[in-house]
Each structure stands twice: as C-alpha cells, then as structure tokens.
Amino acid sequence: GQQLNQSPQSMFIQEGEDVSMNCTSSSIFNTWLWYKQDPGEGPVLLIALYKAGELTSNGRLTAQFGTTRKDSFLNISASIPSDVGIYFCAGRGYNNNDMRFGAGTRLTVKP
Amino acid sequence: NAGVMQNPRHLVRRRGQEARLRCSPVKGHSHVYWYRQLPEEGLKFMVYLQKENIIDESGMPKERFSAEFPKEGPSILRIQQVVRGDSAAYFCASSRGTGFYKSTDTQYFGPGTRLTVL
Numbered sequence: 001g002q003q004l005n006q007s008p009q010s011m012f013i014q015e016g017e018d019v020s021m022n023c024t025s026s027s028i029f030n031t032w033l034w035y036k037q038d039p040g041e042g043p044v045l046l047i048a049l050y051k052a053g054e055l056t057s058n059g060r061l062t063a064q065f066g067t068t069r070k071d072s073f074l075n076i077s078a079s080i081p082s083d084v085g086i087y088f089c090a091g092r093g094y095n096n097n098d099m100r101f102g103a104g105t106r107l108t109v110k111p
Numbered sequence: 112n113a114g115v116m117q118n119p120r121h122l123v124r125r126r127g128q129e130a131r132l133r134c135s136p137v138k139g140h141s142h143v144y145w146y147r148q149l150p151e152e153g154l155k156f157m158v159y160l161q162k163e164n165i166i167d168e169s170g171m172p173k174e175r176f177s178a179e180f181p182k183e184g185p186s187i188l189r190i191q192q193v194v195r196g197d198s199a200a201y202f203c204a205s206s207r208g209t210g211f212y213k214s215t216d217t218q219y220f221g222p223g224t225r226l227t228v229l
Contacts, residue, residue, distance in 0.1 A: 006153075033217070042115070042202050042220035043154070088153055092216070099144075099218065101153035 006089050006102025013079055014110050021087060021105040022073040029091035032065050032072035037086045037104070046087075047074070079109050115205050115221035116185075123227045130190040130197070132224045136205030143186040144204045144218060145171075145178060154202060160186060161208075193228045200225045 006023045013019060023032070031050055035043035047058050049065035049072060056063055062075045072091075076083055086106050092099040116135040124130050136143050141162055146154040156170040160180035171178065175193075180186040190197055204218035 004153075031216070035220070040222075040225075042117075042222045045217065045219060048217050099156060101146075101155075103151075103153045 004089060004091055004100050004102040006105055008105060009103070010106040010108070012108045012110065015079060015081060017079055019076040019079055019083070019107060020073060021089075022071060023089035023091070023102045024071040025091055025100075026070070027093075028069040030069075030094050031092040032063070033090045033092070033099075034061075034063050034072070034074045035088045035090060037088060039085075043088055076107075079107075081109050081111055083107060084109050115203055115219055117203050117221035117224050119224060120222060121225050121227070123229065124193050125229050126194055127192050130193050130226055130228075132188040132190075132201050132203075132226070134186040134188070134203030134205075134221060136186070136203075137219055140205035140207050140219075142206045142208050143180050144206075145186075145188050146202045146204065148200045148202060148223070157188075157201075190226075193226075195228050198226055198228045 004023050004025050033048045034046045036046050037043045046061055047056050047063040049056055052065055052069045053067045054065040060077045064073055066072055072089055086104040088104050089102040090099050115137055118133050122130055143160045145157040147157055148154045158171045158178045159167040162180055163182050175191045177189045200223045202223045203221045206216050206218045
C-alpha cells in the first residue's frame with residue numbers, strides 16, 4: 001500500500017519559534033489532511049487540502065498541498081505551549097477508505 | 112453539536128474474552144471507519160462501513176474481528192477471544208459521505224477506546 005514518510009519524528013522548540021513539518025509519499029494523493037492528537041484523545045482535523053498547489057491557513061497554521069500531489073507541509077508560526085501534541089499527516093486517494101497516515105511528529109514547546 | 116462518540120473510553124479484558132467497541136457517528140453522517148493505533152505509531156485503517164453494509168474490510172484481521180453498522184444504533188467493532196496483541200487504541204471516524212464536494216468526505220474522529228488485554 002501507499003506509504004507516507006512524515007518528518008521530523010519529534011521536535012523540541014522554544015515558545016515563540018516557528019515549526020515546520022512535512023509528509024512525502026511515493027504515490028499520488030487526491031487529498032491531504034493534517035490532524036493533531038492530544039494524549040488520550042482522538043485526532044482533531046486542523047487543515048484539509050483538496051487541490052494540488054493549494055495553500056490554506058487556519059490561524060497560526062499554514063499547510064500546502066504539493067504540486068506533484070506527493071507531498072504536503074504544515075507550518076506553525078509563533079508556537080505556544082498548547083501547540084504541544086502529535087501532528088499527523090494523512091493522504092487520501094480517490095476512495096473514502098483509501099486514507100493513509102504518517103507516523104506523526106511529536107512537538108514539545110518549552111515555555 | 113455532538114461529534115463522534117465512542118464508548119467505552121477504556122476497556123480491560125482478559126485473554127479469551129470478547130471486546131465490543133461502540134461508535135456513534137456525527138449526526139447526519141452515514142459513513143463510518145475504524146482505525147487501530149499502537150503506541151508511538153500512526154493510525155491504521157481497519158474497516159469502512161455504510162449503513163447495513165461493509166464497504167471495505169481489507170485492513171481488518173480475517174479471524175476474530177468483525178464490524179457492523181446497523182440501520183439503527185451505533186457501529187460496533189467486535190473482537191472475539193482477545194489476545195495481548197489486540198491491546199491498542201481503536202478510533203472510529205465518520206464522514207457525511209461521498210459527494211461532489213470533497214469536503215463531505217472529510218473524516219472526523221472520536222476520542223477512541225483504549226483496549227487493554229491482560
């Protein structure tokens with residue numbers, strides 16, 4: 001099946017710094033999504049991208065759907081302590097069930 | 112404005128017992144998906160259901176696991192004769208369905224059921 005490579009695996013940053021993480025795939029996806037998961041909770045959708053080249057923002061978060069349709073990145077600007085958590089990328093093919101998740105980026109923000 | 116509901120949130124079973132995990136989708140959503148997450152890993156697709164139909168169960172083990180989404184009531188993921196390796200977090204997601212607009216396909220997740228097999 002399609003494999004997603006998400007990097008970095010973990011990040012330790014100072015409050016106020018910007019963060020960047022990305023996902024790459026060997027195959028094309030039709031949709032890219034970014035989720036955040038807090039300990040003991042389910043993933044919460046942050047941003048959904050539906051078109052190659054699309055750049056979308058949600059507050060301090062910005063994500064882009066790569067033009068090759070094989071990659072996506074997520075940026076967080078001016079990080080704050082509540083940004084701590086695990087960020088997952090997910091790519092979806094043409095079928096609802098054809099969704100693959102990256103292994104996650106664990107973000108720690110030091111005050 | 113209820114999201115996806117899952118219960119129980121935590122479930123402890125002894126080897127050989129049965130585990131039943133329930134999922135109520137967002138109101139108006141007719142598509143349900145089950146995923147499994149092991150510690151330090153991403154989510155792995157198990158099964159995709161619409162009301163009264165299993166659409167894709169390619170991610171579900173052939174033995175001991177089954178899922179249903181009846182006309183009335185929640186979706187159920189059932190694990191018979193649990194083994195220690197079944198210990199994981201099981202997440203349910205729902206979407207409105209497949210439509211012309213891709214946004215209707217977006218999956219929203221529940222809080223998960225954490226299964227521990229002793």
